[in-house]
Amino acid sequence: MSGAALTRAERIARLNDRARRAMGIACVVVATEGVRALPEADQSRLRELVETFDVFTPDNDPYGERDFGAIYQGLDGVWSTLRPADVALTAFWKIDTYDRELRFGSEDPADPAMTRRVLTIMLASEY
Template sequence: MPELCEATRRATIARLNDHLRFTGEDGWILLSAGVAGLPIATKDAVISAVRHFADFNEDNDPHGEHDCALLTVRSNQIIWKIDYYPRDRSTEDVDPADPATIKRVMTIMLGEEY
């Protein structure tokens, strides 16, 4: 039974992460200086590729939470990752499955900026 609960928890985290990534809602999305400095058409292609990324597998998503990935867009290596912070800015541990207590922050950066 605990495995089922953990699987449900991870599926919830993945759903919430996908929602942020696709809609930009319920969190913040930050572009690194390198991505922000790309030509507009390339930057648009990067954002679209991150939004529509669906190639999750055991290698790039071992925990099934859809919280980061590496991809190439117009010869630019792109990394995006989602971090979790307490909404009340406390130092308490956060639960990424509980959207009422955490703020999701996705950062999109060039591979060389990681």
């Protein structure tokens, strides 16, 4: 499919996918204090699950832009994109779009020439 045939939402979704898969290169990454306080192995696993996240549904992605997701840690300590029966922690990730100077919201998130993405990873309790 050519770039001209993509919908605006699909162009944004592809740019958001690139941001997640190339954190720190294709976007600015911010981890909240709660995430930074987690053990290093948990932080690493969270980043890995954000990079590979593919559990988009109408509930968590109503506009088809793939800009939000939830990741869960079960009582057994295992992190997953699927909600376990017993949840110990929930983390959210969210991509926001800004102008190139990161001062205002982007006028056109589908245009990478005028948009910078910021990916925030936070504990649900910090929301």
